[in-house]
Amino acid sequence: MHAHPGDGHPRARRRSTLLPLAATATALVMAVTACGGDSGAEDGVVELRFSWWGADDRHSRMQQVIDVFEAENPDIQIVGDYTDWGSYWDRLATSTAANDAPDILMQEERYLREYGDRGALVDLSEFGDTLDLSKIDPLVAESGDLDGQTFGVASGVNAYAILADPQAFEDAGVEMPDDETWTWDDYVEISEQISEAGGGEVVGTQSMSYNESGFQIFARQHGENLYAEDGSLGFSQETMAEWFGITEQLLENGGQPGAAESVEIEGGGPDQSVLSTNQGAMAHFWTNQLGGISESSGREIELLRYPGESEGERTGMYFKPAMFYSVAASSEHPEEAARFVDFMLNTNAAAELTLADLGLPANVDVRAHILNSLPEADARSAVFLSDIEGTIVDGNPPPPIGAGQVVEITKRVTDDMAFGNLTPEEAAEQFMSEVEAATGGS
């Protein structure tokens, strides 16, 4: 406290304390801005943002594809922007709300209508000269169409199927089923036999009712579907009660793990499925997950068709568009974005890098081209898909807005039923009313 009033000195000192502070702050701001991305289009090069979800393996593949594209198209620069599934939708929702969505983005069935209906996506059929859609597998060619507009183009196809561990079957002394003729009763019985032989160490199957995709197959076998063309529910309560009834039987006869254990297994994702941990013989997954699960299980996992394919009035299995390429309506360069989508979709060069990571390529020529270069498990998926292709009746209509929430509803209702709070009939009723509420209840 050696300052004296009124001699002007304190003011000078005061400035000297503030000045460095202000300078630091300014320097910091400048340093930070300098690091920032530059989105300006200089010297005629168009910069586009391309956003996808996935894990590190996909990120490095995509980066390689982008490098190849940029080498061929020097007038376009692609900036990749990626994160995991959950965060992807948080970020996309925020940036779309602010009219700042990435130019090219990956979409998924359950969210396509939500973004398409709100005018956030471009109608890709407008770019007929740039974007060739003629070679797309007819089973998924129209899967991204809504009211005559193409909001998404399928990157590839997957099918929902049963993954089975032949080793576990052998250990239990149970024959692998003939998947062309097996029925739902066979499925329940086989699971029980394996669980009995496994003596608590190995179970027959993992709970199937946590994913609505399996029910969709079941509904289609009954001549129904999960959603109708107009986005309303496309199945009857009896069908769904029957579906939940199968899980109840498996819980009772021990063919699948108990309720508490199932919750835990389900929370762990594919890496902690009963197959990956060698604690079960069957589980329900997408065909593109075969490679990963085979690897983490250390065994040669096989693909089986769903039970009941020859039992019902028609077959239920279907090709699912693995992901969609979409272009944001807010993009300033939709024409260039369409060129990139065309490259991803129709060139062998891109497919040689992505292989089956985005589903088995939707373009049938490209698919044939990479078939021999696929890793072993993916090659078996490809064979499986071409085997079932002839039995598939039709595609599915795009799910309604709010279908993203159905994942959570399915889990909640399944838990309630598994813990004995709901009968299969009540579970079906609750599922239907909750999904109707979530999807706008048409």
Place this chain on the structure above:
Amino acid sequence: MATETTAPATSSRRLGAKRTRRLLIHIGLIGFGLLMLYPLLWMLSSSFKPTAEIFRAPGLIPDTFTPGNYTEGWTALQFPFHHYMLNSAIVVAGSIIGNLVGCSMAAYAFARLEFRGKRLFFAVMLATIMLPIHVVIVPQYILFAELGWINTFLPLIVPKLLATDGFFIFLMVQFIRGLPKDLDEAARIDGCGHVRIFFQIIMPLSLPALATTAIFTFIWTWNDFFSQLIFLTSPDMYTVPVALRTFVDSSSQTSWGPLFAMSVVALGPVFGFFLAGQRYLVKGIATTGIK
């Protein structure tokens, strides 16, 4: 110890009973501590296992010990891992400076100045603590998009300079209120204005509160995921938490081994900063009336 000379027999028995009790308490505490530590130890041990083994043999002792996850994880992403550490460091340093400067000035005003609407603004400031980030993120995003600040560190740092972190203002207000007003008055008689009182009286005395703010800002910003995810869009700007998330995907295979290895690395700075500042942290919390 003093009783030992007067009654050695009884005291040694009492000492024995005391010992047993302390032993039991310690065993209990150590056991509980290990239980709390278990997830951390599990992560540490998993970071040395091959990915395929992590969930198949989830025990603490790895069957096969491999440091490979560290070298693999460091280079698995598009940029080497220190690139993301550096980005995090920039954001953290900026946030700490911002909070120290912004919040201390705002706190001084609330604690020492009289102005119209002070109570109202104080209540509004407290209310902002209670707003979840999801409520404000879209308006904020629109604002920063208009300013052209998306994909820079600015949205994460500049608001801190404007004292937007209500919790730290509150913490410092409580602390400054505890400082004797006589000091201010004495300084005022000596001719100090507010600026001088702030810098030469209040700030040096508020060191514990400032340290607490710095440490908490460090930990929270280093671990913050959501706002960094939203505002940083291109991979070269990613910070550690956002980069770690790119290892994980629920729909495909996750490289758990490298992920755990890098998570251990990411813990390092927080752990170090906490160790170094722990003394101040306790002091700061104990003296601000937030107990």
